[in-house]
Structure formats: C-alpha cells, structure tokens
Amino acid sequence: MNKIADQGTKFMNDVLYYFDKAARHTKWDKGLIQQIRVANSVYKVQFPVEINGKVEVIEGIRVQHSHHKLPTKGGIRYSSYVSEDEVKALATLMTFKCAVVNVPFGGAKGGVKISPTKYSEKDLEKITRRFTVELIQKNLIGPSLDVPAPDYGTGSREMAWIMDTYLTFKHGDTDAQGCVTGKPIGAGGIRGRTEATGLGVFFGIREFLDIEEEVTKLGLSRGIEGKRIIVQGLGNVGYHAAKFCQEAGAIIVGIAEREGGIYSKKGLNVDDVFQFRKSGNLITQYPDVECYDEPEALLEMECDILIPAALENQIHAENAxxxxxxxxxxxxxxxxxxxxxxxLHQKGVVILPDLWLNAGGVTVSYFEWLKNLANVRFGRMAKRAEERKYSMIVSTIEKLTGKSLTPEEKAMLIQGADEKTLVHSGLEDTMIEAFHEMRETLLTVPGITDYRTAAFFNGINKVALSYQMMGLFP
Incomplete structure (x- = not known):
C-alpha cells in the first residue's frame, strides 16, 4: 500500500474507532449501528480529459455515506493525496457533523486526484465539467439527491462550473441552482458563506471559553480576550478563524503554512501576514518574527489554544x-x-472536535440550499419594514427625551437585518445550541469523558432515530 492510501486508511480507521467508542454507550440494535457505521455507496470513475493536446485519465470519487436524510451533502476536494478511504472517512464525518448541528442532510464527500496547481484555469474547468457529467450520468448530483460544496483545492469558481454544467442537462428545473453550494453570489450563492467555517470555529471557541467551570480546570480566565492562539494553515478557514479571534481580543502568536511558520510573543497581525503571503512571499520571509522552516514546530510552541486548520493527521503519537x-x-x-x-487527554488538553467545530461551512451551505429552493434572498421582504419600524421607535424616543442621536447612531439602531446578518445570526445560534447539546451529553451520560465522544453519541442517536422513523428498524 502506498503512503497516500495508507494515510487515508489511517484516517478512516480513526473515524471508525471514534464511532465505535461512542456507539458502545448507545442502546440501539447492533444491525442498525452497523448500517449507520458503513458507507452506503462508493463511486469511482476514471475519465479522460484532453490536456495540452494529450489525453490524460483522471480519477474521481464520490462517496454517499448515509441516506437517512436527503440530499446527501459534502465537499469535493482536488488533491494528489485523494484516496478512497480518505473520502469515505470524510463522508462519514459529514453524516454525523450534519446531525450534531441539526442540519437535515446525509453525509457525502468527493475527490478528484489531481494537484490543482499543476493545471491552468482552462484545464481545471475541463476537469471539473467532465467530472460533473460523470456525476449527472450516475444520478449522484442534484438539489434533492446529492449537493457538493467546496473543499480543499476547490472554491466558488469550481462550484460555478459544476452548476453551469448541471443546468445544461437540467434546463427548466427551477431548483437547479441548489445542486451545489459555495457558489459566487451572482450565481445563487449566499453572503457569509466564504467566512462561514472560520466564523463557526470562532463562535465555538468563544462559547467554550465562556464556561467558567471549563476554563478554571485549564487554569485560564473566562472569555477569549488575551488568549494566545497558534493557527496551522492560513487558508480560508484558518485565516477567518484567526481574524475573528483577533478582533475579539485574542493574540495570534503563531501561524504555520506549508513552507514554514512564524512566531511572536507580542502577537501577529493576521491581515498583514495573509496579504504578505498572498503577494507571493513565503511566510518565513515575514519581518521581525521568529521563523521556523518546519511548520510542525509551531504545533509545539507555547500557547493557550492551538487551531489546526490544514489537513488530517497533523498531531500524532510522535509530537502530541x-x-x-x-x-x-x-x-x-x-x-x-x-x-x-x-x-492529549492524558495531559489534560481539551479537544474541541471537528465534528462540531468546523460545521459552520455545512450550516451556511444549508442556508444557501434553502435560499436556492425558495428562489428568494434572505432579508428581502423584511429588511425595509424592520427599518421603518425601528426608525419610528427612535423618533419617538427622541421626542420623549428631547435628545437627538447622531446620524451614525441612528443608522446603527434602525438598520434592518440583511442576508449576511441573518446568516451570521443563524450560524451563531447553530454552533451555540450544538455545543450545549454536546456538553449536556458529556455531563450526563456515564462513561463519556470527552467532547468528541459526546458529539458522536449525539450524532448516532439522531441518525438512528431517522432510520427508526422510516420503519426500517424496530
């Protein structure tokens, strides 16, 4: 077995271990637990694409883990490290991630085994459209069947190509825009989707740090302000998680990327570092900081909170x-x-699990899907009515008090909720509600001692209940 496949298998085995650990605490029939545990379907395809005058055969994978809810939902990643077991592991996580945050999707995931940096934009478009055709032909994409989204190596551009290809085959379908999420705004996307996963990470960390009992055990003060944070990965998720934490008063002392990492006890300006690297510089060329050629070194530096926002298997037996x-x-x-x-558990480290913490992306994808099915932008019908009502309230207060507010104060008070405001509000509520469901399980179910097991326990119960309600299991 090659190294890529071996890493994917390791990841898959870890996910199943976590599942089994939580399932032992449930009371469901063994047959139902087995049904929930395994992937429902795996589709692998080799498809030809003409690149630079030569035909190149490319491997694509789509895994649908669970059909307890439809559509199934999960990103498509472009990476030379894509393997069947990796995609199955990610699809499995998606099933329980959706359940944990009460998003009514089954879990799925996809991958195309390419290194996107080696292809031109035109070639990536060819590959994306060709893979989409394969999915359409096998009925593995559609707003009521299976809804892809961006993942590692893909973004809104690829999602727009997928949607456009789907629309070519499904002309006249008024729900067709909902075949994929993470699209550009002009193509039916939703405001707030870009920062959704990172913002969800921030909401989750903030909520945990607001629990006096939890932070006291760790020797920390309550609240996010002043907490020292190291982020591994300054992509979309890592950047936004770091940015929102910094804006709330946290100190970002370290950032790691592929080529190395930087550390500063005084703190780093996340936007400055992001723009510096975006300009074509290596992160290790950033001035007036401690630089490390090995990015893994940052995982072992002093901090209160470590945010790994890159790939799987980064903290292991050797460096933990x-x-x-x-x-x-x-x-x-x-x-x-x-x-x-x-x-980490033996050392008393608290792990806020991916199953819950990075579910902001799929949560806002759910909002985008709802928007596409409704064919109306959030806030469109209520925003102006709210502003008129708030304006009347402000005017009444000014008359009664004899005091006038500044134009800036008035604008802030009377602003109605637009799409982005509503999306952020819905995401915040989702993350907070799921955290307290998870914590309630941790505190009340005998034998469950960590948040990951609590999250899997909640997810398993919700999926099992869906199957039971179908009448498939007693």
Missing part, C-alpha cells in the same frame, strides 16, 4: 507529547490521530 496548548480546536477534518488524542 510536546504539544503545549491547553485547548486544541479542530478547524480541519481529523487533524488529531487516535493515538495523538489519547496522549
């Missing part, structure tokens, strides 16, 4: 003993291996 963070907040999928988790 040297991790100094008190909280590991999993912004990526599967960044901590089973062995690494056991070591």
């Amino acid at each position: 003993p040297r991790v100094k963070a008190k909280i590991v907040a999993e912004a990526a999928n599967g960044p901590v291996t089973r062995e690494g988790e056991e070591i």
Whole structure:
C-alpha cells in the first residue's frame, strides 16, 4: 500500500474507532449501528480529459455515506493525496457533523486526484465539467439527491462550473441552482458563506471559553480576550478563524503554512501576514518574527489554544507529547490521530472536535440550499419594514427625551437585518445550541469523558432515530 492510501486508511480507521467508542454507550440494535457505521455507496470513475493536446485519465470519487436524510451533502476536494478511504472517512464525518448541528442532510464527500496547481484555469474547468457529467450520468448530483460544496483545492469558481454544467442537462428545473453550494453570489450563492467555517470555529471557541467551570480546570480566565492562539494553515478557514479571534481580543502568536511558520510573543497581525503571503512571499520571509522552516514546530510552541486548520493527521503519537496548548480546536477534518488524542487527554488538553467545530461551512451551505429552493434572498421582504419600524421607535424616543442621536447612531439602531446578518445570526445560534447539546451529553451520560465522544453519541442517536422513523428498524 502506498503512503497516500495508507494515510487515508489511517484516517478512516480513526473515524471508525471514534464511532465505535461512542456507539458502545448507545442502546440501539447492533444491525442498525452497523448500517449507520458503513458507507452506503462508493463511486469511482476514471475519465479522460484532453490536456495540452494529450489525453490524460483522471480519477474521481464520490462517496454517499448515509441516506437517512436527503440530499446527501459534502465537499469535493482536488488533491494528489485523494484516496478512497480518505473520502469515505470524510463522508462519514459529514453524516454525523450534519446531525450534531441539526442540519437535515446525509453525509457525502468527493475527490478528484489531481494537484490543482499543476493545471491552468482552462484545464481545471475541463476537469471539473467532465467530472460533473460523470456525476449527472450516475444520478449522484442534484438539489434533492446529492449537493457538493467546496473543499480543499476547490472554491466558488469550481462550484460555478459544476452548476453551469448541471443546468445544461437540467434546463427548466427551477431548483437547479441548489445542486451545489459555495457558489459566487451572482450565481445563487449566499453572503457569509466564504467566512462561514472560520466564523463557526470562532463562535465555538468563544462559547467554550465562556464556561467558567471549563476554563478554571485549564487554569485560564473566562472569555477569549488575551488568549494566545497558534493557527496551522492560513487558508480560508484558518485565516477567518484567526481574524475573528483577533478582533475579539485574542493574540495570534503563531501561524504555520506549508513552507514554514512564524512566531511572536507580542502577537501577529493576521491581515498583514495573509496579504504578505498572498503577494507571493513565503511566510518565513515575514519581518521581525521568529521563523521556523518546519511548520510542525509551531504545533509545539507555547500557547493557550492551538487551531489546526490544514489537513488530517497533523498531531500524532510522535509530537502530541510536546504539544503545549491547553485547548486544541479542530478547524480541519481529523487533524488529531487516535493515538495523538489519547496522549492529549492524558495531559489534560481539551479537544474541541471537528465534528462540531468546523460545521459552520455545512450550516451556511444549508442556508444557501434553502435560499436556492425558495428562489428568494434572505432579508428581502423584511429588511425595509424592520427599518421603518425601528426608525419610528427612535423618533419617538427622541421626542420623549428631547435628545437627538447622531446620524451614525441612528443608522446603527434602525438598520434592518440583511442576508449576511441573518446568516451570521443563524450560524451563531447553530454552533451555540450544538455545543450545549454536546456538553449536556458529556455531563450526563456515564462513561463519556470527552467532547468528541459526546458529539458522536449525539450524532448516532439522531441518525438512528431517522432510520427508526422510516420503519426500517424496530
């Protein structure tokens, strides 16, 4: 077995281990647990694409883990490291991630085995459209069947190509825009989707740090202000998680990327570092900081919160003993291996699990899907009515008090909720509600001692109940 496949298998085995660990605490029939545990279907395809005058055969995978709810939902990643087991593991996580945050989707995931940096934009479009045709032909995409989204190596551009290809085959379908989420705004996307996963990470960390009992055990003060944070990965998720944490008063002391990492006890300006690297510089060229050629070194530096926001299997048996963070907040999928988790737990480190913490993306994807099916922008019908009502209230208060507000104060008070405001509000409510469901399980179910097991326990119960309501199991 090659190294890529081996890493995917390791990831899959870890996910199943976490599932089994939580399932032992449930009371469901063994047959139902087995049905929930395994992937429902796996589709692998080899499709030809003409690249630079030559035909190149490319591998694509789509896994639908659970059909307890439809459509199934999950991103498509472009990476030379894509393997069947990796995609199955990610699809499995998606099933329980959706259940944990009460989003009514089954879990799915897809992958195309390419390194996107080696292809031109034109070639990536060819590959994306060709893979979409394969999915359409096998009935593996559609607003009521299976709804892809961006993942590692893909973004709104690829989602627009997928939607456009789907519309070509489904002309006249008024729900067709809902075949994919994470689209550009002009193509039926939703405001707030870009920052959704990182913002969800922030909401989750903030909510945990607001629990006096939890932070006291870790020797920390309540609240996010002043907390020292290291972020691994300055992509979309890592950047936004760091940005929102910094704006709330946290100190970003370290950032790691592929080529290395930087550290500063005084704190780093996240936007400055992001723009510096976006301009074509290596992160290790950033001035007036401690630089490390090995990005893994940042995982072992002093901090209160470590946010791994890159790929899976980053904290493992070898480096977990040297991790100094008190909280590991999993912004990526599967960044901590089973062995690494056991070591961190022994050290008293709290792990905020990916199953819940990085569910902001699928939560806002759900909002986008609803918007596409409704064919109306959130806030369109209520925003002006709210502003008129708030304006009347402000005018009445000014008359009664004899005091006038500044134009800026008035504008702030009378502003109605637009789409982005509503999306952020819905995401915040989702993350907070799911956290307290998870914590309630942790505090009340005998034998459950960590948040990941609590999250899986909740997810398993919700999926099992859906199957039971179908009449498929007693």
